[in-house]
Amino acid sequence: MIKAIFFDIDGTLASFKTHQIPDSTFYTLNKLKDNGIKLFIATGRGKDGLDILQGFPFDGYITLNGQYCFTNDELIYENTIDxxxxxxxxxxxxxxxxxxxxxxxxxxxxxxxxxxxxxxxxxxxxxxxxxxxxxxxxxxxxxxxxxxxxxxxxxxxxxxxxxxxxxxxxxxxxxxxxIGGSKQHGIDEFLKHYHIDLSQTMAFGDGGNDIPMLKHVAISVAMGNASDEVKSIADYITDDVDHDGILNACVHFQLCQKQE
CATH class of the missing domain: 3.30.1240.10 (Hypothetical Protein, Haloacid Dehalogenase-like Hydrolase; Chain: A; domain 2)
Incomplete structure (x- = not known):
């Protein structure tokens, strides 16, 4: 049973073509949240780059590729360069x-x-x-x-x-x-914080900096626009971000239903 899903932003939640998150993705995020699944960001962006999420209430944010992790209420982990x-x-x-x-x-x-x-x-x-x-x-x-x-x-x-x-x-x-911080490490920090087992996790990504995260979770999903290297290690390849990739994967894994 999936209890936590981790999402990259650029090329995964957000389109490189429109620089927006598709409506079908917001629909999916709301359905997943209604179903009791914890939702997390896992991005190379910093806090000042999260406006693209349009205030959607994620349960946690792994930013700067894992160096700064926080919820809406508290800092969970930080790691700075020596x-x-x-x-x-x-x-x-x-x-x-x-x-x-x-x-x-x-x-x-x-x-x-x-x-x-x-x-x-x-x-x-x-x-x-x-x-x-x-x-x-x-x-x-x-x-x-x-x-x-x-x-x-x-x-x-x-x-x-x-x-x-x-x-x-x-x-x-x-x-x-x-060294020490990574999207993978950020996942472990949030699983500990929310008392969720690694076997109950899923992640979506498209770039090379997503590979450690995708290898770490129980179910890994590569976007259709992902690099060949990312696709080669993923458990499932969905459509690209501009063709309902997040929604279609979640329907495939029976985590939500298609939009009516």
Whole structure:
């Protein structure tokens, strides 16, 4: 019996084409909630990127790929990047500059912006944050860094940030996060909080940063627009987000009925 479902946002709940959550998905979320299922967000977005949910009352939020997890009432878990790793990143940026977004609890800002950052904002509508002097981030609580590097430079970057790991869902950038936090870890924190067993869980995703989460839950669902890598590890592949993928999967697993 499924008691908890975890949803990625971009490409899963929200369409990359319309930048909105389809009506069929909101219908499904309401039906699942009526049926007593706990619903959770599991996203790379921060708190300032959740307006797209239109105030829907999820039971918990795994944000920043698991570094900041909270309910509507309390903080459940947080994990910040080690100050030594932040200092190493700042030194690296002096030698090999590239756009880098630094994420605090309520905001994000970039050391610089270029066409790569603008390209991502055109996809997510969530990365219009300003460029500014970032020298003081060493004194801030930084949960995640959005680094516009390729996979080879990502490996070099991680050599100077030993307490961090990287994940990516788009080829032009990766999210650098502290080791310990992940969507998978966020799931475990909420299962403990709500006294739910892992065998009673399901998750939906479409990107590479969703793979640990999808491997961890009892039933994993890949969206039709998911990458081949994500589809290869999923228990079920549904339709894409623009063709009622969430609704159709929940009907398939008999968690709700079709819209009348």
């Amino acid at each position: 100050s030594q790793d932040i200092q190493a990143l700042l030194e690296y940026l002096k030698e090999k500059p590239f756009p880098c977004g630094f994420t605090e609890e309520h905001t994000k800002y970039f050391n610089m912006r270029n066409h790569l950052v603008d390209e991502i904002h055109a996809i997510t509508h969530n990365d219009d944050h300003p460029a500014r002097d970032c020298s003081q981030v060493i004194h801030k609580k930084i949960y995640q860094c959005m680094c516009f590097v390729d996979e080879n430079e990502e490996k070099e970057l991680l050599k100077v940030m030993p307490h961090c790991h990287a994940s990516r869902w788009y080829p032009t950038f990766c999210d650098i996060s502290p």
